[in-house]
Amino acid sequence: MLALTRSTSLASRSRYRWHGFRVSRTTVRFPQFAFIELGTHSFQTTAKQHKTMPSKNKKNSVPNEKHLSLPAHAEATTPIIDTHTHLLTTFSSYKSKYRAGKYDNVWDFVRGLYEGRNVKAIVDVWCDAPVQPAWKELADSALTAEDRTNKWGGVEYWFVMGVHPHEASHYTDAVEQTILEAMAHPRCVGWGEIGLDYHYDNSPRELQQQVFARQLQQAVKLGKPLTIHTREAEEDTERIMKQEVPVDHKIHIHCFTDSPEFAQRLLNHFPNLHIGITGVISYSTNTNTSSIVRKMVATSKPRILLETDAPFMIPSNIYASLSELKGRLPLCHTAMIPWVADFTAGVASEGWDTAKIMQQANENAKLVYGIS
Numbered sequence: 001m002l003a004l005t006r007s008t009s010l011a012s013r014s015r016y017r018w019h020g021f022r023v024s025r026t027t028v029r030f031p032q033f034a035f036i037e038l039g040t041h042s043f044q045t046t047a048k049q050h051k052t053m054p055s056k057n058k059k060n061s062v063p064n065e066k067h068l069s070l071p072a073h074a075e076a077t078t079p080i081i082d083t084h085t086h087l088l089t090t091f092s093s094y095k096s097k098y099r100a101g102k103y104d105n106v107w108d109f110v111r112g113l114y115e116g117r118n119v120k121a122i123v124d125v126w127c128d129a130p131v132q133p134a135w136k137e138l139a140d141s142a143l144t145a146e147d148r149t150n151k152w153g154g155v156e157y158w159f160v161m162g163v164h165p166h167e168a169s170h171y172t173d174a175v176e177q178t179i180l181e182a183m184a185h186p187r188c189v190g191w192g193e194i195g196l197d198y199h200y201d202n203s204p205r206e207l208q209q210q211v212f213a214r215q216l217q218q219a220v221k222l223g224k225p226l227t228i229h230t231r232e233a234e235e236d237t238e239r240i241m242k243q244e245v246p247v248d249h250k251i252h253i254h255c256f257t258d259s260p261e262f263a264q265r266l267l268n269h270f271p272n273l274h275i276g277i278t279g280v281i282s283y284s285t286n287t288n289t290s291s292i293v294r295k296m297v298a299t300s301k302p303r304i305l306l307e308t309d310a311p312f313m314i315p316s317n318i319y320a321s322l323s324e325l326k327g328r329l330p331l332c333h334t335a336m337i338p339w340v341a342d343f344t345a346g347v348a349s350e351g352w353d354t355a356k357i358m359q360q361a362n363e364n365a366k367l368v369y370g371i372s
């Protein structure tokens with residue numbers, strides 16, 4: 001197990017890779033990882049909401065790590081499926097905040113924080129270029145039922161892999177070969193996250209489009225479900241997807257924050273397309289996600305998936321359940337899904353409650369990724 005932390009530190013950087021709300025690129029060192037890039041997201045939260053990363057002058061603001069172990073949620077009987085989480089980055093974030101923390105590796109972290117929280121399955125996301133070599137060690141450690149019980153505390157570990165639009169300029173034949181190898185792994189359930197991000201334009205737009213189209217073609221050839229990241233690129237995302245992807249393909253538009261009209265056009269065109277909801281739905285500066293939820297719940301089977309996109313996107317409503325906590329949590333994790341569902345149920349309103357949202361999302365996770 002130690003091998004993972006060591007090989008990670010030597011062979012690659014662990015980068016925060018979430019829904020484009022990147023990141024100031026402050027680099028810190030700590031023993032287990034050579035370089036961890038930290039940052040804050042630009043999706044402004046209100047004063048009531050919560051900055052997830054400490055600033056330099058608030059070095060002591062990280063609360064005791066016991067607060068990461070969440071209290072039992074009222075909806076604890078419904079299994080949690082997190083359809084989009086960056087597990088290694090979440091663990092890296094944890095180690096950067098809690099250098100002497102009690103969890104020494106990813107598996108300890110998962111067992112410590114998820115066991116007893118009814119976490120049934122996670123879809124881990126690998127989207128760097130070059131691909132972080134640790135992917136194989138994690139995936140292989142979930143191959144047998146025995147390992148999933150012993151190492152993962154019974155959590156079903158699945159993963160997707162692709163090259164994020166931020167990294168498009170690093171997409172090479174060699175990177176694609178690694179992804180193709182990963183696609184054949186028994187724990188791989190999709191290709192992603194891939195797409196377009198015009199908010200940051202970390203790679204030139206034309207290149208983003210080429211790399212997006214190329215990955216779509218490969219995934220379609222293999223029949224792999226797609227995890228799509230799109231931000232402020234509605235027209236091009238829609239055009240390229242309609243060009244490259246058969247209408248009945250299984251698709252997850254993750255951490256949706258663009259216009260509800262765009263979501264609706266995609267939902268209309270692709271009958272197996274689903275919309276991923278994260279804690280960002282609870283941020284007052286974002287009304288798009290709530291709008292599309294309201295539209296979807298008017299249908300008999302709303303095509304919602306629940307996800308954390310951890311380590312960020314802490315649902316702001318969670319603090320009402322953490323009365324002893326002074327300050328804010330430094331990272332998000334999978335056991336927070338019921339709070340995302342709570343908020344979503346509140347938005348959906350009549351006829352919906354947290355359990356029903358989670359059950360519907362779990363059915364949808366089965367449909368898109370074949371996991372349960």
Ligand SMILES: [Zn+2]
Binds near residue numbers: 017019125193309
């Ligand atoms: Zn992500």
Ligand SMILES: [Zn+2]
Binds near residue numbers: 019255
């Ligand atoms: Zn994303």
